[in-house]
Amino acid sequence: MSVLIVGSIALDDIKTPLEEHKNLLGGSASYGAVAASFFSPVNLVGIVGEDFPKEHIALFKTRNIDLAGLQIVPGETFRWSGEYLWDLNTRETRSVALNVFEHFTPTLPENYKDTPIVLLANIAPDLQHHVLDQVRQPRFVIADTMDLWIAIAKPRLIELLARVHMLILNDSEARELTGETSLIKAGHKLRAMGPQYVAVKKGEHGCLLFGGDGQFFSCPAYPLEDIHDPTGAGDTFAGGLAGYLAQKAEGEVTFATLRQAVVFGSVLASYNVEKFSLERIKTVTQDEIASRHEIFRRISQL
Numbered sequence: 016m017s018v019l020i021v022g023s024i025a026l027d028d029i030k031t032p033l034e035e036h037k038n039l040l041g042g043s044a045s046y047g048a049v050a051a052s053f054f055s056p057v058n059l060v061g062i063v064g065e066d067f068p069k070e071h072i073a074l075f076k077t078r079n080i081d082l083a084g085l086q087i088v089p090g091e092t093f094r095w096s097g098e099y100l101w102d103l104n105t106r107e108t109r110s111v112a113l114n115v116f117e118h119f120t121p122t123l124p125e126n127y128k129d130t131p132i133v134l135l136a137n138i139a140p141d142l143q144h145h146v147l148d149q150v151r152q153p154r155f156v157i158a159d160t161m162d163l164w165i166a167i168a169k170p171r172l173i174e175l176l177a178r179v180h181m182l183i184l185n186d187s188e189a190r191e192l193t194g195e196t197s198l199i200k201a202g203h204k205l206r207a208m209g210p211q212y213v214a215v216k217k218g219e220h221g222c223l224l225f226g227g228d229g230q231f232f233s234c235p236a237y238p239l240e241d242i243h244d245p246t247g248a249g250d251t252f253a254g255g256l257a258g259y260l261a262q263k264a265e266g267e268v269t270f271a272t273l274r275q276a277v278v279f280g281s282v283l284a285s286y287n288v289e290k291f292s293l294e295r296i297k298t299v300t301q302d303e304i305a306s307r308h309e310i311f312r313r314i315s316q317l
């Protein structure tokens with residue numbers, strides 16, 4: 016089975032307390048698509064300008080990512096710049112240039128409309144709705160989001176929750192969206208707003224997965240010593256999770272499959288932060304995935 020991924024494709028400038036890199040491949044769909052491609056074929060929908068480097072297109076092609084839904088239009092690619100503070104958890108956006116992204120309308124090629132697993136990676140809720148208006152009976156739809164949309168498009172985001180099977184967001188976003196301090200209460204409240212499953216990411220502290228009938232899983236984070244660039248960890252997590260579901264969920268997606276998907280998403284996110292941009296994730300091997308998965312298994316056992 017394939018996974019459909021719609022999101023941003025960007026050129027990022029990233030500054031951490033120790034390093035600064037410019038013109039990096041970034042964007043929620045770039046990270047998500049490469050992560051998903053470890054498990055399943057990907058149909059990618061996004062937009063870039065004519066300045067978008069050919070090497071990034073080549074990377075997508077080598078990863079079995081279909082680019083029929085990639086719009087390459089006159090103008091410049093979306094640019095985003097962020098700076099991390101010492102804890103590498105706190106990030107400030109330094110600048111945003113929407114460029115061609117400003118007029119992006121995600122249009123699905125006809126053969127993408129029946130993709131069974133759909134990942135609405137982080138983009139404006141209006142655009143996420145527009146994708147759902149085009150797909151035909153998807154088996155499982157996952158939505159990611161960010162603090163910006165909670166701040167400026169909350170009503171549309173809340174409407175979206177009724178149309179998806181799973182919501183992925185981080186701890187501060189879960190608190191913001193629900194007004195709850197307790198992440199457990201927030202998880203239950205978000206489920207009551209529509210999605211059958213909710214994953215609340217806690218950065219270096221792992222992830223909480225909520226399902227129906229009190230189903231709950233707390234996934235640890237991989238005990239990584241050196242983080243170089245946390246950018247895209249969440250997108251990589253979501254892409255890995257979606258790709259794993261496309262590979263494994265033949266029938267209905269169950270909580271047991273989702274638990275595994277959360278672990279594989281976490282494995283890929285742990286590799287992603289070891290280097291800037293997609294430099295590490297693009298070199299990860301299936302053996303490396305298996306060995307870190309085994310460590311997750313051991314540290315989760317009681």
Ligand code: AMP
Pocket residue numbers: 023024025026027040041042043095137138139163245246247248249250
């Ligand atoms: P994350 O670290 O998971 O928040 O994702 C970082 C990526 O999100 C970067 O590569 C950015 O290019 C991209 N990004 C930043 N702002 C936005 C936005 N408003 N919409 C979509 N993608 C964005």
